[in-house]
Amino acid sequence: MYIANAADLLNFFGRRVEVPADASDLLSETFLVATRRRSRLPDDETEARMWLFGVARNVLANATRGARRRHRFTAALADHLAALPPEQIGDRALDVRAALTAIPADQAELVRLVLWDGFTVAQAAVIVGVSESTARGRFQRARTSLRARLRDYEPSRRA
Numbered sequence: 001m002y003i004a005n006a007a008d009l010l011n012f013f014g015r016r017v018e019v020p021a022d023a024s025d026l027l028s029e030t031f032l033v034a035t036r037r038r039s040r041l042p043d044d045e046t047e048a049r050m051w052l053f054g055v056a057r058n059v060l061a062n063a064t065r066g067a068r069r070r071h072r073f074t075a076a077l078a079d080h081l082a083a084l085p086p087e088q089i090g091d092r093a094l095d096v097r098a099a100l101t102a103i104p105a106d107q108a109e110l111v112r113l114v115l116w117d118g119f120t121v122a123q124a125a126v127i128v129g130v131s132e133s134t135a136r137g138r139f140q141r142a143r144t145s146l147r148a149r150l151r152d153y154e155p156s157r158r159a
Contacts, residue, residue, distance in 0.1 A: 001041075001048050002031055009056050016060060026063060030056045069118030099149040107142035110135055 009030060013023035034041070034055050042048045100108045106128070113124035125135030 001045075001052065002034070005049055005052055009052070012053065012056055013060065022063075026056070026059055029063075030059045033059060066118075073116065073118050096146075096150070099146050102149055103142055103145045104138075106130075107138045107145070110139045111142045111146065114139060 006027065010023055010027050013026040014020060017023055017026065030052070034052055037055070040051070042051055100111065103111075109128060110121070110124050113119045113127055114121055119127065121135050121139050122132045124139075125132045128135070130138075
């Protein structure tokens with residue numbers, strides 16, 4: 001079924017993405033998802049083809065949402081950086097990275113997923129494999145720690 005539909009699925013993606021190379025990545029993701037869910041694959045060849053295209057459609061929708069999140073985050077970050085004096089931009093980025101390495105790894109990963117990758121705390125909890133309440137507590141502790149650490153890195157406090 002995969003081989004029989006690969007070219008059509010590649011064309012499906014190729015007509016829907018701006019960067020042609022993304023089509024092959026989406027095809028690969030579609031086959032990965034379909035393989036994981038093969039127990040749901042219909043026995044009828046036509047229904048199986050429709051099911052596979054449904055999986056492809058969902059993969060494309062997820063990729064589109066992710067691209068929108070990244071674009072929004074990038075735009076917000078660009079606006080934030082534009083407001084900083086040029087001499088602070090490089091140092092501030094290093095300060096943030098240093099502060100993230102100074103907090104526990106599980107907290108830092110939640111911060112990256114939420115603030116850098118655009119996931120909600122609930123989504124980040126699923127990604128890292130903890131309960132939502134655990135993630136919320138870790139995220140709050142991380143924010144408190146980062147706020148304190150970043151105050152220590154403020155240019156006015158440097159020697």
